[in-house]
Amino acid sequence: MNVLGMKRNIALLTDFGLDDHYVGVMKGTILTINPDVNIIDISHSVAPGNIRQAAFLLMVSIKYFPPKTIFIAVVDPGVGSNRNPLCIQTETFYFVGPDNGVFSYALTNFKSIKAYRITTEKYFLENVSKTFHGRDIFAPVAGHISKDVDVSEFGEQLPVDKLAKLPPLKTKWDAFGNLIGEVIHIDRFGNIVTSLSSRALGLNMHNILKQDLKWQFEIGHTKIRNLSTTYSDVNEGNLVAYIGSSDFLEFAIRNGNAAKEIGAYIGQPICARKVGIYEQFI
Amino acid sequence: MNVLGMKRNIALLTDFGLDDHYVGVMKGTILTINPDVNIIDISHSVAPGNIRQAAFLLMVSIKYFPPKTIFIAVVDPGVGSNRNPLCIQTETFYFVGPDNGVFSYALTNFKSIKAYRITTEKYFLENVSKTFHGRDIFAPVAGHISKDVDVSEFGEQLPVDKLAKLPPLKTKWDAFGNLIGEVIHIDRFGNIVTSLSSRALGLNMHNILKQDLKWQFEIGHTKIRNLSTTYSDVNEGNLVAYIGSSDFLEFAIRNGNAAKEIGAYIGQPICARKVGIYEQFI
Amino acid sequence: MNVLGMKRNIALLTDFGLDDHYVGVMKGTILTINPDVNIIDISHSVAPGNIRQAAFLLMVSIKYFPPKTIFIAVVDPGVGSNRNPLCIQTETFYFVGPDNGVFSYALTNFKSIKAYRITTEKYFLENVSKTFHGRDIFAPVAGHISKDVDVSEFGEQLPVDKLAKLPPLKTKWDAFGNLIGEVIHIDRFGNIVTSLSSRALGLNMHNILKQDLKWQFEIGHTKIRNLSTTYSDVNEGNLVAYIGSSDFLEFAIRNGNAAKEIGAYIGQPICARKVGIYEQFI
Numbered sequence: 001m002n003v004l005g006m007k008r009n010i011a012l013l014t015d016f017g018l019d020d021h022y023v024g025v026m027k028g029t030i031l032t033i034n035p036d037v038n039i040i041d042i043s044h045s046v047a048p049g050n051i052r053q054a055a056f057l058l059m060v061s062i063k064y065f066p067p068k069t070i071f072i073a074v075v076d077p078g079v080g081s082n083r084n085p086l087c088i089q090t091e092t093f094y095f096v097g098p099d100n101g102v103f104s105y106a107l108t109n110f111k112s113i114k115a116y117r118i119t120t121e122k123y124f125l126e127n128v129s130k131t132f133h134g135r136d137i138f139a140p141v142a143g144h145i146s147k148d149v150d151v152s153e154f155g156e157q158l159p160v161d162k163l164a165k166l167p168p169l170k171t172k173w174d175a176f177g178n179l180i181g182e183v184i185h186i187d188r189f190g191n192i193v194t195s196l197s198s199r200a201l202g203l204n205m206h207n208i209l210k211q212d213l214k215w216q217f218e219i220g221h222t223k224i225r226n227l228s229t230t231y232s233d234v235n236e237g238n239l240v241a242y243i244g245s246s247d248f249l250e251f252a253i254r255n256g257n258a259a260k261e262i263g264a265y266i267g268q269p270i271c272a273r274k275v276g277i278y279e280q281f282i
Numbered sequence: 283m284n285v286l287g288m289k290r291n292i293a294l295l296t297d298f299g300l301d302d303h304y305v306g307v308m309k310g311t312i313l314t315i316n317p318d319v320n321i322i323d324i325s326h327s328v329a330p331g332n333i334r335q336a337a338f339l340l341m342v343s344i345k346y347f348p349p350k351t352i353f354i355a356v357v358d359p360g361v362g363s364n365r366n367p368l369c370i371q372t373e374t375f376y377f378v379g380p381d382n383g384v385f386s387y388a389l390t391n392f393k394s395i396k397a398y399r400i401t402t403e404k405y406f407l408e409n410v411s412k413t414f415h416g417r418d419i420f421a422p423v424a425g426h427i428s429k430d431v432d433v434s435e436f437g438e439q440l441p442v443d444k445l446a447k448l449p450p451l452k453t454k455w456d457a458f459g460n461l462i463g464e465v466i467h468i469d470r471f472g473n474i475v476t477s478l479s480s481r482a483l484g485l486n487m488h489n490i491l492k493q494d495l496k497w498q499f500e501i502g503h504t505k506i507r508n509l510s511t512t513y514s515d516v517n518e519g520n521l522v523a524y525i526g527s528s529d530f531l532e533f534a535i536r537n538g539n540a541a542k543e544i545g546a547y548i549g550q551p552i553c554a555r556k557v558g559i560y561e562q563f564i
Numbered sequence: 565m566n567v568l569g570m571k572r573n574i575a576l577l578t579d580f581g582l583d584d585h586y587v588g589v590m591k592g593t594i595l596t597i598n599p600d601v602n603i604i605d606i607s608h609s610v611a612p613g614n615i616r617q618a619a620f621l622l623m624v625s626i627k628y629f630p631p632k633t634i635f636i637a638v639v640d641p642g643v644g645s646n647r648n649p650l651c652i653q654t655e656t657f658y659f660v661g662p663d664n665g666v667f668s669y670a671l672t673n674f675k676s677i678k679a680y681r682i683t684t685e686k687y688f689l690e691n692v693s694k695t696f697h698g699r700d701i702f703a704p705v706a707g708h709i710s711k712d713v714d715v716s717e718f719g720e721q722l723p724v725d726k727l728a729k730l731p732p733l734k735t736k737w738d739a740f741g742n743l744i745g746e747v748i749h750i751d752r753f754g755n756i757v758t759s760l761s762s763r764a765l766g767l768n769m770h771n772i773l774k775q776d777l778k779w780q781f782e783i784g785h786t787k788i789r790n791l792s793t794t795y796s797d798v799n800e801g802n803l804v805a806y807i808g809s810s811d812f813l814e815f816a817i818r819n820g821n822a823a824k825e826i827g828a829y830i831g832q833p834i835c836a837r838k839v840g841i842y843e844q845f846i
Contacts, residue, residue, distance in 0.1 A: 006317065007317040007318055008345065009310075009313055009317070010311065011306065013303075015752075016752060017751075018300065018582065018605070018607065018608075018609065019607060019751075019752055019753035020607060020621075020749075020751045020752055021568040021606050021607055021611035021621045021624065021625045022751075022752075023605075024575065024604055024605055024606035024607060024625060025606075025625050025628040027571075027604045027605075027631075028575065028604060028625070028628040028629035028630070028633070029628050031602055031604065031630055032628070032629065032630040035570065035602065035630060036571055038313055038317065039841055040306055040309045040310060040313065041300070041302060041305075041306055041309075042303050042306035042307075043300065043302060043303055043306060044300075045300065045301035048752070048753050049819055057302075057303045060303065061303045061306060061307050061310070064307040064310040064311050064314070065307075065310035065313070065314065066310070066313055066314040066317060069310070077795070077798060079794065079795070079796075080793065080794025080795060080796055081794070081795075081796035126839070129809040130794035130806065131794055131795065131806065131808060131809050132808075132809030135628065135809065136809075148621070158651055185302075187299075187301075187302045187304075188297075188298060188301055188302055188304075188330070189301035189330050229358070229362065229412050230361065230362025230363070231360075231361065231362060231363075231413065231603075232360060232363035232410035232411055242412065242413065243415030244411075244413060244414075245411040245413050245417065245418075245845050253360055255331055273420055287601055288599060289599040291592075291595055291599070293588065293592065300582065320590060320595055320599065322588055322591045322595065323582070323587075323588055323591075324585050324588035324589075325582065325583060325584060325585055325588060326582075327582065327583035339584075339585045342585065343588060343589050344586045344591040345590070346592040346593050346596070346699065347589075347592035347595070347596065348592070348596045348599060351592070351608055384734060385613065447719075467584075469581075469584045470579075470581035470583055470584055470587075470612070470831055511694050512643065512644025512645070512694035512695055513641070513643070513645075513695065514642060514643075514644055514645035517695065524694065524695065526693075526695060526696075527693040527695050527696030527699065527700075537613055538647050
């Protein structure tokens, strides 16, 4: 616990999988520095090297964690090259990991962002490897943050606009008045998560009116003729479009696997089209 | 810790898998409410929507957890429909999840069962989604129980006989004196767990007599000519029947994968037959 | 916490997988005995019954854990037979599990090794099963060690030279001056971990000279013409040999899956050959 007696939390997001010992030794490293911290796994199943998938999962997860949580995100194909190791402090959270854009979606939520290039070796494990900075740099730095070491201790500050950024999630209007997005994630149930947020669709999730639901969707050759609110709005085996739990448009098959059925894939374009009053009665 | 200084435990059983961020954000939600609770995963690999498999795993797991453990079980194909969200208090444990039968096997172990329909919104996350009550309702309710909020706070009491129930595990005698069961679970090793408990076979596990072991078994076209006590009672590669660690009859191949070899499947009928003295000497 | 106020840690390594309830009930069992202990997963994905893989993962993991960590390793194909249950105390750590060699690689790091055959039933769960000593014996014994029960309490001491040992990791010079090793592990990324340590290759990892890197390697029909320091030393899609994060020689494809590409397998022989000055200029 820190001086105020509040137990600190470190959340992990990596592409290391759970089969090897990599995540376990990161946790051992953290607990060696601070035995009294909670360590929570977000996911270790990011596709190897898929920085964008990690950035999306991080963005939709952070708000469910306690204030002052330290997020370690290690999807790091450039490990051992000259990409910078980063630690970042915002008004709510801390982030530790490589400067390759993995934090760029999550950071859009904050006003105060201070970023530091990690260079202070006394906070590293001895004999830093060239291939596992998750264990040798990021885990110990996060452990020290959880013991209230100030982020400015880890290295010199970097201007926020110099941090690596990913291309933004696709949301744009085409010439025909269609809103074009893309498949950004496919979950365990085969539910297809798109890049179109409820806001992009003009929905106020706290007060959805019937009128708001007049949308039609296309993915590949498949059309979905309206927006629903949950799976049970359709019969078993039917396709349903709805605003998912992360506040993005999703497509699912009730008690089925939509991604498999449709052949959806990450990056696939999807199209949303608001239905006019005329068309609603066709 | 609660007022008595005993650290509380929350155990999770879901069909969410570990690839997505779903389990991680449930844990973040719990720790935001109570930073000083242990969170233990039972399994997140229940087959999507398989309430019965979850009910079985919960039933055989609970007795190994500390008193006052709060079990969250979320296999919830009806999320967002009008199925009730439940919290249940027994003389030993708490249960939180949907009213779809997932608790019905576990509850057979208790004398005092008080069930409540969860309706008190002040204990929910803000803006409850239609598709993820695990995060928005069940995790926060469990977090509040771990801080000693009384279960009656969450909503009105329901009569226990109105709770959803699954069909019982198959155990019946046929006209020929055979005891008929079914395959209820297949584990990582390919071991085949059946619905026949040691009690159904008339065995006193604390004092097994040689006479007790005179059983023969059939699954598909495969016969097993006796009941053993552990894998090493047979040679490598041979089939063995024994009372497994959850106190149910299991079939395995020593250092092999019985389910794959036999082609066993969940729900497959199995047959047990007590061997008479005459037959023992054939 | 123990009397000195330092929170204790128990690390788990098994072949149980995460799909079943087995790991969860081990954790429940531990927390029933000591609610205030950290439990860390190293891996539960050891190939079923592969003692050697577990021994390797344990060996390369332990040094990243806090002093006094208790390691439970349960890869135990002989469960229920007459193999001994063990608990071991070294100058730094504790080990609990079956006497089948799973600790033999890790133990080479310690000077003081005291081993005990676990026999004191009052520390077991009631009604020990014949098939799940991880839950019924090893988890409770580890829980009691974390509460400062002395290891001599669990049974009589065994001479260390009587403990089961695995054949050592292959490292030998052949008649032609080649150093012969084997593939010992393949990780999630398809990186091929070999049995040749940096020491076997004569490298001082804290001070690698250019001269040290003059090696060539063969695996199957594939040759790698030099030793690099990290992935980014080669172009994307190219093979690279380097000393991995566990201090053993590894082969990888930058942003690719080397094991799949090469068709590598556990136990496959590999060959390392120091390049002379003459050959360097060919």
